[in-house]
C-alpha cells in the first residue's frame with residue numbers, strides 16, 4: 233500500500249532520532265545513542281509520519297524526495313538559555329578583560345550587565361525587535377529550531393515589559409519556537425544598590441501582569457556574589473512559583489554559593505551554569521530531577537580555568553543540557569555547535585552525551601520535552617541535515633557551521 237508524504241528524506245548516513253525516553257535522559261543513559269544507518273524520514277503537514285530504513289519507507293510517495301547522500305540527520309537543536317533581546321553591545325569591555333579585570337568587578341563599576349541595561353532602556357522597541365530577529369535568524373542557520381529567551385536588561389517595569397513584548401512578538405511571528413523567561417532579577421540597578429529587597433519586591437509585583445499578558449512561562453534569577461544571595465533567590469523563586477510560574481536559576485556561575493542545592497529545594501526545572509557546584513549540590517540535582525544546563529562558552533569567554541563538573545554530574549545521574557548562554561557580555565555567540573566542541577574539550581563529555589544535551593535534554597529544560605528534541609512519528613518535523621557523515625564529526629570540527637539544511641515544521645527554513 234502506498235502512503236503519501238510531502239517530503240521524504242532518504243539515504244541518511246546516520247539518523248539520530250533521540251527517541252526512546254519518556255523524560256529527560258539521565259546520567260549514564262546519556263551515553264546510549266541509537267544510530268540508524270541508511271535511514272529515512274517521511275514528513276506530511278509539518279509532522280513526521282514515518283521513520284525507518286530507506287528500504288522500509290519505499291512505499292511512501294513523496295512530493296519532494298531529498299537524497300541525503302549519506303549525511304548525518306538529527307533533530308533540530310534546542311537552545312535552552314539565551315539573553316536574546318538587548319540593546320547595544322560591549323566590545324569596549326574586551327580591553328578590560330585582557331587587563332584581567334574580573335567580570336563581577338566590571339559589573340560593580342556600573343559596566344557589564346548594567347551597561348547593557350542602559351542601552352536597552354535607550355533603544356526603541358522596534359529596533360530591539362529587529363536586532364533580536366537578526367540573532368534569532370542566525371541561531372536558526374546554526375541548526376536551532378527551538379530556543380529560550382530571557383528578559384533582564386530592563387530592571388524596571390517599562391523596559392522589562394518592552395523586552396518581553398519583543399520576545400513575545402518573535403514567538404508569534406518567527407518560524408523558530410521561542411520560549412519566554414522573565415529575568416527581572418538579573419542585577420541590582422544603581423538606584424536600588426542599597427535596597428535590593430525592595431527591588432526584588434518590585435519585580436515580584438510585575439508577575440501578575442506578566443502572567444495575564446502571557447509574556448513569560450519561566451522566572452529566573454542571577455544568584456551570585458554581589459548580585460542576589462541564596463536566601464533572596466529562594467524567597468523570590470518561591471513567590472514566582474506561588475504566582476504560577478516554573479522557575480530556573482543562574483546558579484554557582486562564578487562563585488560556589490549553594491545555588492544548586494537551592495534550585496533542588498525549590499523544585500526548579502533547571503539550574504544553569506553550575507561551575508562551582510558542590511558534591512552535595514550535584515547529588516541534590518540528581519535526586520530532585522533538576523536538569524543541569526551547562527554553558528561552557530561562558531567559562532571559555534570569561535577566561536576561566538574551572539569548568540562545570542559534567543563528568544561527576546553524569547556519574548551521579550543528573551540530566552545534562554548544553555547552551556550558548558548567548559548574551560552581549562559573558563558569551564557572545566549564537567553557535568551551539570561551538571558549544572558542543574567546548575563540551576567535548578573542556579567538560580570532557582562524550583559525543584553521545586553531547587547530542588542528548590543539545591536535543592532531548594535541552595527540550596525538557598525549557599518544558600518542551602513533549603514537542604522538541606526528538607524525531608518521532610506524530611512529532612513536529614524539526615530536523616537538521618548536516619554536512620557530515622557521522623555524529624562524532626560535529627563536536628570535532630570546530631568554529632564553523634556544519635548545517636546543510638534546517639527543516640522547521642517540515643519547511644526548509646535554511647539551506
Ligand code: NIG
Pocket residue numbers: 315344345348454482485530557559560561562563
Ligand atoms: O548568564 N550571569 C548573568 N547573566 C549572563 C550574562 C549577562 C551579561 O553579561 O550581559 C550570564 O552569564
Ligand code: FE
Pocket residue numbers: 313315482557559
Ligand atoms: Fe545566562
